[in-house]
Structures are given as C-alpha cells and as structure tokens.
Amino acid sequence: LTRLPVAKTYKLFIGGAFPRSESGRSYEIEGANVALGSRKDVRDAVRAAREAFPKWAGMTAYNRGQVLYRVAEIMEGRRAQFEELIGDQAEVDAAIDTWVWYAGWADKLAQVLGTSNPVAGPYFNFTIPEPTGVAGIVAPEESPLLGLVERVAPALVGGNVVVVLASERRPLAAITLAEVLATSDVPGGAVNVLTGRKSELCPVLAGHMDVNALDLAGSVGDSTELERLAADNVKRVVRNGDGYSPWHAAAFLELKTVWHPIGV
C-alpha cells in the first residue's frame, strides 16, 4: 500500500488565523473544498484589518520594507508549491519579484510623493503621504497569484491594511500565499484573504462603512453598483490603477499637509 498524501483544508485567512467560513459553507473548485465566505466573514475581516492598522501603519518604513521583502524570501522557498498550483513558473517568478520591487518602495514613497511647500509667509510647510486605512481589494480572476500580489503589495507597502477577495475560479494560490504572509512577520490582520462568490461578497465590501478604499480590478461584470455603494462613506475607488508603479501605491495614500510658524 502506497502512502496516502495528507490533503490541505483551504480556509479563510482572518486576523492572522485560518478559520473556516462562519457560515460553514464550502465550494468545490480546483480539486479542493474551498471556504465559501459569507457576509459576516467580510465584516470580521474588516474588523481584524482595522485592529491591525495602527501596528502596520505605525512601523517604520524600513521595517515595513523588510517585512515585505521577507514575504518574497518565504515565497521563494515555497515556489514549487505555487508552481504546482498555478502551473506557470513565470507567474511565480513575477509574483516574487513584485514583492521585492514594492518592498523597496516602503521608504521611498514619502520622498517621491511628498513635498516641501514654499508658502508665501513665515511658515514651515510640508506634505507627506499616509495610509488611507482599510483597503478592500477584489483580486483579478486571471493570474490568480500575480494578479493578487500586484494589487495587494502596492496597497500594503504604504501602510494600509487589506481585505482581499481571491479569484473565485482559482482561489488556492491566494490561500497558499496567506500561509506565506502568516510566516513573514506581517502582523495578523494586516492582510486578510477571503474566498467565495464575488457576487455575494463584493457588495458587502463595497458598502462597508469601515473600508476606506476599494480596488475593483477583479470585480466581475458591471461595477457601477459597487461604485455607488462605495460612495456611502466616500471610499477611494481604484478602477484600473496605475500598473506597476508607485502611483498605484499612491491611490491608497492620503496626503497630509502640516503647517508651523517660523519665529524666534
């Protein structure tokens, strides 16, 4: 008798833990039973993200950069697993390199996006980027690994915390990535990964009053209604984004301007 492999249970990733959906539901996809997240799972994930926000945003930029670089290191070590899951070596390479690239932006965003402002008066005045808060991200259906990393990393690098809805048809890579995040010193709750039906979960994320930004890259079909829901608390809506760039990270950043008089 040959040895039976131990199959993995694919669960959600919320607050640094791997719970099943509170609804107790799952759906069969990519040869596994994957958690079918519920509205309450979305709300739990947002709450976990909000709790993690001060910790992640409060880290020094250098520290955040190192944590994201470590994500790349851990992924590299588990690349065989990702290749097996998505069957595309180039996509795994690109996903790892995307983490490295954005990791390096952590301590450069403020220098590229911030300004010192020469106001017409005796004031010291500067503008710096700050994270907007909880970013809700709908990951693309295609490129289940790279697509997700390209949307999550730029939001994360600026100090935002993330609730991401994985590709509905190919969710396994996202959950495996969550295992990488869980072992990379990313604080629990800074990234939360949900699987399930986008038609069910997207409206909850879009309308949630404690989500500050919404990336609709992977929303299926017409996103007009999601954008309408986003207006309930004036969310920053990212439609296409600015590709592989610090400007994409900037879509999740606020700009704060501070004034102080100059005197003796």
Next chain:
Amino acid sequence: LTEIDKKQDRSPVPSAFEYAPAPESRDVVKLEDRYGLFIGGDFVEPRSGEFHPSVSPSSEEELAEVAYGGAEDVDAAVVAARAAFENGWPSWPATERAKVIYRIARILQERAREFAVLESLDGGKPIRESRDVDLPLAAAHFFYYAGWADKLEYAFPNRTPRPLGVAAQIIPWNFPMLMLAWKVAPALAAGNTVVLKPAETTPLTALLFADVLRQAAVPPGVVNIVTGDGRAGSELVKHPDVDKVAFTGSTEVGKEIQRAVAGTKKKLTLELGGKAANVIFDDAPLDQAVEGIVNGIYFNQGHVCCAGSRLLVQESIYDQTIQKLKRRMSNLRVGDPLDKNTDVGAINSKAQLERIQELVKSGEEEGADVFQPECRLPEKGWWFAPTVFTNVAQSYRIAQEEIFGPVLSVLTFRTPDEAVEKANNTPYGLAAGVWTEKGSRILSMSQRLRAGVVWANTYNRFDPTSPFGGYKESGFGREGGLHGLEAYVRFD
C-alpha cells in the same frame, strides 16, 4: 460658569473697541441689471428662460438678476468647452498657455478691490477678508499654476501627463473667487477646458471673472460659466461628455455626485465637509491660541469647511481658556461686511441661517451651555452672533455635524491619547489644529490626527503651493501644490 466668567459676562465691551463706521466704497463695482450665461466666450440668454435675483445677505438688496441654467444650457456649455478643447487649447505651446494664465493672475491683482467689494456685497463676508485673503490668494493661485503649464513633465517623474478634456467644476458660496481659482487655475494649466457652476447665492464675482477672461484673451469656450442652482450642477455632473468632475461642498451632495459618476470614466475629486478639532495643550501660548481659536471658527462667519469648530482644551487650562475666549469674543465686531473694521459679516443666506439656528437649538436642547457676547445685529439681512457652547458631549449634534456657522463647541481632555481619540471621532477628516510649545508633541499629534491639513500653533492658513483636502468623508484629491495638478491630468 466660574465666578470669574460671571464677572466677565457682566463687563461692558471696552470703549477702546468702539469704532466709527469705515465703509469701503461700492463705486468701484459696476453691475449689470441682469446676466446671461457665459458660454463660448459670450454672454448668452439661458434657454431655460429662468432668472433669479442675487441678493446681498447683509441688506437683502437685489444686486442683479442672474440666469439659472437648465439641461440645454449645460449641454451648450459642455459643447463649447469640448469645441475649445478640440480646437487647440491643449495643443497651444505650453509657454503661451502659461502666459495667458499669468495674465489672469495679473488682472485679478489689478482689479482686486473691485472683486473684493463685490465678493463682500454678494456673499456677506467682511471686506477685510475678501480684500486681504480671498483676492490675493485667488491671484496667487493663478500665478502659481501658470508656471506649471509649461513644466508638467517635471511634475510626474517617469510619466507623461495629458489633459483630461472637459472639466466640470462646482464651487461653493463661502469663498466664491478663491474656489474658482482653486479649480480653474490647475485645470487650465494642464490644458483642460472648463464648465464652471458657481454657487446659487454667490454668482456675481464669477460673472465678473468673465470680463477678466476677455481682458486676458483666453480663447472662447476655454472657460464657460453656467450659473444656477443644484439642478444645473446635477446636469453638469451627469453630462456624458464631461471628463472630470471637481466639487467643493457638503459631504451629502458629494456622496450624490460620487454615486452619479459611478460606472463612468469621469475622474472625480471631492472637497467636502469637516468638523475640525482645534486641540489646546496646557503648555500652549494661551493668548496666541485664543487668537487661533477665534480665527479658526469666526473667520468668514464660520462658513469654512476646515473651520476649527470643535475646541479640545486640556482640563488644567479650561477655565482660563474659556475666560480669555469669551473676553476676546466680546471684542468681535459683527456687522456691515463693507466696513473695514468688521470682523464677522453676514450669514450667506436665509437657508444657512436657519440651519445654524436649528443646530444651535439642538445644542441647547441636548444640554450644552451657550454663550454669545452682547452685540447689536443689523435689522435687515441674515446675522448670527458669535457663539460658543461649553459642556458639550461628543454625541451631541453640535459636536458631530458640520454647522458651517460662527458656532464653537468646546470639549475637554486630559491626555494626548484622549485628545487624539476625540479629535478623530467624526466621519470627517479635513483639518485639525494643535497648540503646544513642545516640538515633539506637535509632531506626534500631527501624525496621529487623521486630517488632510494640520495647523500647528496657527490656523486657517492657505497657500497655492500647499495641498489642501480631506481624509475619510471629507473627500479625496488635493487642491493646491504639485498634488493639485494630478486632479487634472491623465497618464498614457
């Protein structure tokens, strides 16, 4: 009230602060009896056929009749703006575009007094403010963005900026000319054309601005001005040939606009309401802080989205601060906006006065203590005395909702953590103030306050080089500075 407060309340206004009237002359302003819509470089009759008077809030005098644009008028303006965009405005040599905008800045400086007087007449703000703040800043905005017109490629490293097309811009009534400048200057610098919708109650300086466009030889259709009420604004936002919507106004309307542009490719920036906290620590320079408190909330009758409408005072200096504040309030001169000594002018409209009255009533009913200095309010027009509420709980409407009037709500705190918690405890995030002599505390508070502008040991300062805009439900996008350009460009 403490004993010392009671004593203060009974003391008369010191005679040293009684001034003879010093009205600024109105002669510098020549108004037409009625204004059409400024479309394609000319004033045209509105197809809506609708006219309404623009009323001076300080006298209820009807200053001029102004057209109220309808759907057809908005369409005509967008068509004119599109034609100007296609006919070469964005492909003008950038240096020439810069020069046209520089001209606007210069003409505004030359005609500053005329604009300032009209601004105060039409909107009710003190001439001291329109003369010393609104107009100089409006001119400075055009001057600043003029210089960007031929330097756009340096503003965005590694990207190629392009104009968006037709920008729909809807501005509020609290700083009519300044908001016009904040919107129009960066839009033109980036090569867009504009349809501007001034506020219903303050259209006259925008209409006078049409004459500046003529003098500066801005090509026809590059800036179109459609006056009217919310219907015109709504038509403009929904127009399918608009590429950009920029709105400054209430959070409620901002959300409607965000819903209206959902599912379109229109680029959107929103500068919405606020409920800024002005935080006073016990080591603050108290006399300066009191000036900052007064400037924070009574500047422009409190019709300021970033007004410091919540005062957070550290408990140990509460009595002293309130005493000084009330004494200072007693010296505020409320009255004729054209009088050069006036500190607090007229409330912009009857509707706004009623909103202020309603919220003040709610504050009294919810249990806060109200103080107003003695002041004689003119009989005609719309007025509201400077008001401060003490004994305010965070849950009161006057601590949560934007009043947009000369009404201050005072709360207290003991520790910096408590100050941050309370300051951030609204859906808004536009501005905040911090008063302390301790440098490290200024920096930590500046970091922790969730607001787009933090004024430390100052308040209500503005500059064209300094980005302005909100966190959370105070909107998104920035106006002013390099960041203000981003709202008016797309990238290849």
